[in-house]
Amino acid sequence: MNILNQIYYTVKRIFMEYKAVAIKLLSFILLILILGSAFTDAFEVSSLDEITVVCYNGDQGDSGKDFLDSMMKIDSIKELITFKEVSTFEEAEELVNNEEAEAVICIPDNFSEQVQTQDTANTIEVYQRKYSGISSTVIENVVESYVNGLNCAGVVYQLQGNLDGFDFTAESGLEEQPLTSSGKVPTSMGYYALAMLLMMMLYGAEYGCNGTAEESLGTLGDRVKLSPMKTYQQYIGKIIGLALVTFIQALVIIIFTKIVYDVDWGNNVPLLLAIIFSFSVVTTTLGAMLCILTGNESKAQSIITVLIIVFTFLAGGFVYADFSNVEHISLSYYAKSAILNMVYAGDLNVVYRNIGIMWGVTVVFIIISVFIAERKKA
Amino acid sequence: MVIEIQDLVKKYGKKTVVDGVSLNIKEGEVLGLLGPNGAGKSTTISAILGLVKISAGDVKIFGQTLKPGAVDIKKRIGYVPQDFAFFPELSAYDNVTYWAKLYQIKGKDVKEAVKEALDFVGLWDRRKDKAKTYSGGMKRRLNIACAIVHKPDILIMDEPTVGVDPQSRNNILDAVRILNQKGTTVIYTSHYMEEIQAICNQVAIMDNGRIIAQGTIDELIHLMSEERKVRLDISNMTEEAYKKIQSWKFLSDISKEENEIHFKMNEQDMSKLMEELVKNKIEVIALDVEKPNLETVFLQLTGKKLRD
Numbered sequence: 001m002n003i004l005n006q007i008y009y010t011v012k013r014i015f016m017e018y019k020a021v022a023i024k025l026l027s028f029i030l031l032i033l034i035l036g037s038a039f040t041d042a043f044e045v046s047s048l049d050e051i052t053v054v055c056y057n058g059d060q061g062d063s064g065k066d067f068l069d070s071m072m073k074i075d076s077i078k079e080l081i082t083f084k085e086v087s088t089f090e091e092a093e094e095l096v097n098n099e100e101a102e103a104v105i106c107i108p109d110n111f112s113e114q115v116q117t118q119d120t121a122n123t124i125e126v127y128q129r130k131y132s133g134i135s136s137t138v139i140e141n142v143v144e145s146y147v148n149g150l151n152c153a154g155v156v157y158q159l160q161g162n163l164d165g166f167d168f169t170a171e172s173g174l175e176e177q178p179l180t181s182s183g184k185v186p187t188s189m190g191y192y193a194l195a196m197l198l199m200m201m202l203y204g205a206e207y208g209c210n211g212t213a214e215e216s217l218g219t220l221g222d223r224v225k226l227s228p229m230k231t232y233q234q235y236i237g238k239i240i241g242l243a244l245v246t247f248i249q250a251l252v253i254i255i256f257t258k259i260v261y262d263v264d265w266g267n268n269v270p271l272l273l274a275i276i277f278s279f280s281v282v283t284t285t286l287g288a289m290l291c292i293l294t295g296n297e298s299k300a301q302s303i304i305t306v307l308i309i310v311f312t313f314l315a316g317g318f319v320y321a322d323f324s325n326v327e328h329i330s331l332s333y334y335a336k337s338a339i340l341n342m343v344y345a346g347d348l349n350v351v352y353r354n355i356g357i358m359w360g361v362t363v364v365f366i367i368i369s370v371f372i373a374e375r376k377k378a
Numbered sequence: 379m380v381i382e383i384q385d386l387v388k389k390y391g392k393k394t395v396v397d398g399v400s401l402n403i404k405e406g407e408v409l410g411l412l413g414p415n416g417a418g419k420s421t422t423i424s425a426i427l428g429l430v431k432i433s434a435g436d437v438k439i440f441g442q443t444l445k446p447g448a449v450d451i452k453k454r455i456g457y458v459p460q461d462f463a464f465f466p467e468l469s470a471y472d473n474v475t476y477w478a479k480l481y482q483i484k485g486k487d488v489k490e491a492v493k494e495a496l497d498f499v500g501l502w503d504r505r506k507d508k509a510k511t512y513s514g515g516m517k518r519r520l521n522i523a524c525a526i527v528h529k530p531d532i533l534i535m536d537e538p539t540v541g542v543d544p545q546s547r548n549n550i551l552d553a554v555r556i557l558n559q560k561g562t563t564v565i566y567t568s569h570y571m572e573e574i575q576a577i578c579n580q581v582a583i584m585d586n587g588r589i590i591a592q593g594t595i596d597e598l599i600h601l602m603s604e605e606r607k608v609r610l611d612i613s614n615m616t617e618e619a620y621k622k623i624q625s626w627k628f629l630s631d632i633s634k635e636e637n638e639i640h641f642k643m644n645e646q647d648m649s650k651l652m653e654e655l656v657k658n659k660i661e662v663i664a665l666d667v668e669k670p671n672l673e674t675v676f677l678q679l680t681g682k683k684l685r686d
Binding site: 012222223225 | 424447452453460462463467480482508525
């Protein structure tokens with residue numbers, strides 16, 4: 001009963017300050033809109049314009065011509081690149097300088113000779129226009145893939161004396177793969193809705209800190225200690241109440257972004273709620289632990305502010321980035337990874353594992369809090 | 379005895395904040411703990427309530443040491459801290475209800491208890507307003523309502539009138555009197571001598587962590603020397619009359635200010651003074667004998683004023 005009482009009044013108190021809550025939620029909703037709109041290009045890959053490439057064949061023999069001819073005949077390459085043959089390198093250079101072509105594929109004059117002797121001193125060279133961006137990457141990869149293919153063919157020929165069974169085409173070497181198994185790709189709005197949702201929920205640590213400071217460090221805490229309520233009832237009620245506040249605020253963001261921004265939060269509502277609630281609890285206990293650890297609300301608040309920024313940054317909340325294993329130190333990573341896996345990848349094992357990790361961390365935070373609190377009492 | 383304190387010591391590092399305090403508080407008493415800021419009153423209160431770990435000594439409430447799990451004792455104690463201890467975002471009604479439920483009042487009794495507490499402190503009409511919108515005096519009264527909603531046997535009030543207007547102060551003092559009349563034992567700390575003198579039947583004066591005097595107000599005043607300050611206003615002030623008065627050996631520290639003569643004398647010599655005035659035909663317009671109070675007691679005991 002005391003726990004329920006504690007939960008009820010904890011939630012009620014914060015939502016009585018509805019203006020502050022509304023401003024907080026609105027600011028995050030606005031941030032989602034701004035970031036989601038600003039970074040649309042980074043998430044949506046539009047079709048590439050056709051890329052023009054100039055081919056200069058300086059080879060005295062036939063190998064250079066064979067190389068270019070066979071490359072130009074491959075349909076999947078033709079879909080990407082338009083080839084233009086020139087007779088001098090200067091001509092090729094001029095076309096690139098005039099921005100009429102993106103790059104030059106240059107076959108050196110002794111290419112055939114090298115093929116015969118298997119010498120690798122001089123190779124096919126690709127000259128690119130400065131600042132050509134993604135086009136140059138495409139050309140580079142196409143040529144590299146093609147050369148690799150030829151090398152493979154060479155090896156096959158040496159091993160079996162013919163090329164029977166070897167089929168070097170884009171269709172056999174490449175398979176179109178969607179980014180996720182469900183074929184869904186996060187939009188920028190979806191990505192930043194998730195990132196800002198988690199950042200907003202990290203502020204739950206502030207609730208945890210304030211709530212703990214109020215009832216442990218201040219006069220109100222003295223009065224509570226003198227009441228018949230037991231310490232564990234006070235702590236559990238407070239943590240659940242504060243976590244519920246963060247949870248409810250997260251739900252508002254989720255519902256709003258789903259309806260207004262058309263963000264895809266997946267179809268597994270119970271699992272989404274489980275992830276969100278787990279994250280709410282872990283952030284709240286983090287704040288409570290920091291308050292108990294420092295014994296000073298202001299110090300704990302400062303640490304929380306830094307942690308919110310660091311955790312959000314490492315979890316790619318500000319810009320989409322890959323921090324490799326470093327991101328594992330961010331609490332947001334586990335919630336983010338769980339939601340992304342649930343919504344886009346459908347890998348429920350990762351989701352359950354991450355929920356487990358969040359509860360594990362919660363237990364660690366609680367143990368540290370209780371241990372420190374007991375030490376301070378003694 | 380409802381509270382027994384024996385040789386209570388509280389140290390913070392090397393600093394001794396409470397130094398060997400012993401107090402016995404009987405049921406139905408209003409004990410005033412009087413002393414200047416920093417005298418150790420609040421620490422003594424915190425030690426009684428088990429909010430700080432004591433360095434030495436023994437504190438018993440209803441014959442038992444107050445431990446965290448002592449629910450039955452806790453239910454019998456009400457605490458009004460010096461700072462506001464309620465939720466400013468909630469209404470007065472919600473605040474008092476919260477404490478009522480925390481003290482395990484259930485069902486219909488909650489509403490009745492809350493109404494009674496808010497009525498008692500005069501906040502029932504403003505019960506729906508958020509506590510943060512209240513004036514300082516109203517907040518003080520709400521602080522009290524939260525502490526009395528469960529009808530405690532002991533009410534411990536730590537400087538409950540700090541920063542309030544005179545009207546609210548009087549309301550609070552009246553409330554303490556009524557609670558005491560209903561049987562509540564009260565411990566009241568203050569550095570306002572007038573408050574202690576107005577409501578307390580037992581007083582302990584603290585300074586530098588020690589109790590320097592304790593007893594009823596009358597007993598404390600009797601601790602004072604019997605010498606009194608007197609102001610004599612006479613109509614026929616002449617140099618001869620003044621010289622005459624100066625010659626009376628039972629007076630001391632005599633000074634003159636227009637028609638007024640100030641001096642000190644023993645209270646027992648009052649009849650002698652009257653006789654001499656009549657005999658020497660000195661016409662008296664007014665005679666003031668300064669009555670000692672707790673302030674003067676404190677001044678005499680410590681050599682400093684309460685609010686120094």
